[in-house]
Amino acid sequence: MRKIDRYMLSQLLVLFGFFSLVLVAVFWINQAVVLFDRLIGDGQSALVFLEFTALGLPKLVTTILPISAFAAAVYVTNRMNNESELTVMQATGSGPYRLARPVLVFGMIVFLMASMLHHILLPLALQQLNERETEISQNATSRLLTEGTFLHPSQAVTFYAREITEDGVLRDVFLSDRRKPEEGVIYNAAEAYLLRNQNITTLIMLDGMAQRLSTETNRLSTAKFRDFSFDISALVRNDASQVQRAQNITTWRLMTPWDPLAKEARQRIGDIAEEFHTRFAEPLFCVVAAMIGFTTLLVGGYSRFGVWREVVVAFGLLLMIDGLGSTFQNPVRGDARLWPLLYLPTVIGALLSVGMLWYVARPRRRRRRAQPTREAPA
Structure with a gap:
């Protein structure tokens, strides 16, 4: 990897860590207030509150990872554009596909982080959280x-x-x-x-x-x-709390036949299918979020008036694609055979990113179309 790639990747990772820390703090404060009032009001100690908070962090982090990746890509691209770094790189022969390489590597790193959370840490944390909630719900003293x-x-x-x-x-x-x-x-x-x-x-x-x-x-x-x-x-x-839901089951076990798991979890087979494929689709969406943030600003180019319009467009595209993922969850829960729908938002986002890179890679064609045709001399 060239120095410019390492430089851009380091900037993306630093900003990604910063935005992740800020977003986790904001979301954690909102959830901690409600959790603190519920646990302390039920007679629990501060240690129980800290334990529940720690067990809820993996779920919180998986929620903010795509947002942090998108924000880091937008911020770094805008800063490099304002400081003419992208202009210099393009002048030295680096095309849009070449510029997108460190962003793609950054997205893959976030993908690996999200995959570890979805497949390992999150199910274990939810399982432990469910056990602790069961103990507290059965503790008459706390109730x-x-x-x-x-x-x-x-x-x-x-x-x-x-x-x-x-x-x-x-x-x-x-x-x-x-x-x-x-x-x-x-x-x-x-x-x-x-x-x-x-x-x-x-x-x-x-x-x-x-x-x-x-x-x-x-x-x-x-x-x-x-x-x-x-x-x-x-x-x-609370008998319902004794049931092991699909969210608490590890991915390795979800690879077994779903009929026994559905009976054990008292859920439909579609719920098992939706949970299993979501653990793969959501980490892939982190790559798409980073690429959309980069390619949308790359299409806008440099402007003295700023890139706020491109940022709004990129954020709108991200919300639209993410909304499609939420829309497709209910059909999959009703019919497990529709599980490919869960990957459709990622495919759409990838096609949009590739399409914008293709558009930026052909500036001469755009200029020829923009110039009026000249009449031939008589």
Whole structure:
């Protein structure tokens, strides 16, 4: 690789790292606020918040990689154009295809990064995140121990504790169970404790009263008790979280027959096909994003008024192609045989890039067409 290629590639990689860092920080702050409020509000520690944040970073990085590659290509091309570096390179005999070579190498590097994330890091992170969410959802302490607040750990169930001591004693407990349509039960207790034995969680209430209302007979019956145990395992169990979704399965395993995987994940075969081919299509789109940013500005050339119009056009093309990818996801989920549609945005972007390079490589033909035809002398 020539020095000019290494120079241009180094500029692209530096700007790519800068834009990636900025975009990750912006998106992370937006997600961290919601995640912090949810976890800390449920009684989790700051370490759990940091763990969930770290496990969510691979998904966030895969989202911003095409944007960072596009932004780096646009910025470097614009700077080299304004400083006449591209003009000098073209004057020394470097054509558009030659100039696009370091951008293509840059896109392939980003492709390798995205492929590693999609095929290895992202499934492992999502699998670990799903396991941790399952543990927290089944932890009755994290779901119930929030004093002074009416909580709804499950549909038609309301829980309230006025105070929680340092020893874990719940004082002035209120529990409303309306899961059965034929009756509703309200429990009041002066004190309560939570006991957990493997997958069974029991609420022990002391010195309280149970009020049972039958909706069929419209009769209310009450009973006082000194101690009463209530199994709340069903309130905090989340069976859906135990299912391993296609997003959490490694790419190597997705290469096995999809019928057993669809039954295990409780998803359609189209969902498995869409997830599998998306892991290849999205990294390829990073190459297209970089090439579109470069070729669009190369077509515009140098202008004293700036290249804002070319930047807007390039960004519009990127959004249009990316929107096509989102549009084709639903048909593939409905019919797994339509999986080639997921690669169509990448093919369209590649054809647009090659077409713009072909257009720039023929300036003389464009000039001849632009010049008016002269009449032959009489």
